[in-house]
Amino acid sequence: MPIPPSSHAALAGATVLTNLSASNVTIGKSDYRRLLCASQSGRCITAYVYAAAGSGESTTDLAWDGHGMVYENGDLLAETERFAETGQMIAADVDLERLVQERARMTSFNDAVRDGHAEGPPLRRVSVPFEVPDVPVPLNRHVERFPYVPSDPAARDERCREAYNIQVQGLASRLASTGIKTAVIGVSGGLDSAHALIVTARAMDRLGLPRTNVLGFSMPGFATSERTRTNALTLIRALGATIGEIDIRPSCLQMLKDIGHPFAEGRPVYDTTFENVQAGERTSHLFRLANQHAGLVVGTSDLSELALGWCTYGVGDQMSHYSVNASVPKTLIKHLVRWVARSGQFNAGTSDVLQSIVETDVSPELVPDQGSAAKPTQLSEAVLGPFPLQDFFLYYVSRFGYRPSRVVFLAEHTWGDAAKGTWPEDVPETERRAYDRAAIKRWLGVFLRRFFETSQFKRSALPNAPKVGSGGSLSPRSDWRAPSDGHADAWLLELEREVPD
Secondary structure (H helix, E strand, O other): OOOOHHHHHHHOOOOEEEEEOOOOOOOOHHHHHHHHHHHHHHHHOOEEEEEOOOOOOOOOOOOOOOOEEEEEOOEEEEEOOOOOOOOOOOOOOOOHHHHHHHHHHOHHHHHHHHOOOOOOOOOOOOOOOOOOOOOOOOOOOOOOOOOOOOOOHHHHHHHHHHHHHHHHHHHHHHHHHHOOOOEEEEOOOOHHHHHHHHHHHHHHHHHOOOHHHEEEEEOOOOOOOHHHHHHHHHHHHHOOOEEEEOOOHHHHHHHHHHOOOHHHHOOOOOOHHHHHHHHHHHHHHHHHHHHHOOOEEEEOOOHHHHHHOOOOOOOOOOOOOEEOOOOOOHHHHHHHHHHHHHHOOOOHHHHHHHHHHHOOOOOOOOOOEOOEOOOOOOOHHHHHOOHHHHHHHHHHHHHOOOOHHHHHHHHHHHHOOOOOOOOOOOOOHHHOOOOOHHHHHHHHHHHHHHHHHHOHHHHOOOOOOOOOOOOOOOOOOOOOOOOOOOOOHHHHHHHHHHOOO
């Protein structure tokens, strides 16, 4: 039908549509049914429950396969075995709150309701009683550990390829539209800058420009390890970009001396000022280098860091002329780097150094160990919590607006037992960790405070960046409009009240 009756039911408010079908089976019809059910559940933002006639029906001129399906907003949750000899029952967990959230966000759906398109054939309302169990019921639903990184290898490769191409296209378009032919990028030897450098090199390829137009600068500070410095220089060289190195310690010392910081007098004071002086000096150098070479500064900060405010505002790594990673979370960045290394897009030397970078602990390398640059002890996850967990929180809070207790429920189901569920096969065994409720609650509290209360002002002044995924941007110009002086009180109260220790 051009307009199925279920469309009117959805516009009238139904979030679960049921189709009791007498559909017979013919060759290829099962795929056609799946297409119809998936598309209708996606258009109407509903759960769609379908049941075809099966065993026991008359077979005079027709055959029946007992095809049953449950879809939710375009995704298949459960399906029967076709041509079974007996009747069957399937069950699936339907996320009604997610559907309501999606409808609230989808302006076109609400426009259709307001425009009177809900008017149609009169609906016969039927009450369907059901009993709510008075005991806990385990979740019988697959929830991805890494919502930004599919566990299915084919889907994951496609996600990586799409994200990578969007980033390359975005940067290439900005360079072409401005007429700028040179890109300046600070390369730390960490994940984010490594991937941003790869994207920049590919953008030059797409524009038909030499990779020497990419000026990659290593800028060691007081806590830069020899491993990350070596990886940075090796990667720049392997990609055929132009290598530059600037020791920022003299200029940092001068600033620390100018402002009267204790470190300038030889005292081991490693406070926020000490850290931000280094981040600021790097950014200041990059912008002046861009002026000198008529270039554009490519930003490297990723979505996870922006969500948690793990960046230095203004004259720091928060700012650039164009930021290629701003809508790509840390977990996806890691898989993108692995994917580039595995896919053989560059020479063997590039793949080797990328693997070394993936295996390096994530650290801003701003605080030294007893003043030595040989062994930095500042690990990002010790302050922020595990990035896989934080990206899980980010997805369900920013994408769906789920309340904290619901996020904890999903996280416990997904992360509570490392032996259950699926893992992307390239995640090493040493990284396949489990987290109990106490850890989940603790790190969600950190996320809520940093996301809602202390970091929005940084996101209110973000440079342009390509949007990679649906709902995956914190740009104040697109997906995320929030007050800079908001509070996390309501979220933290719900977490404390509804999630017992």
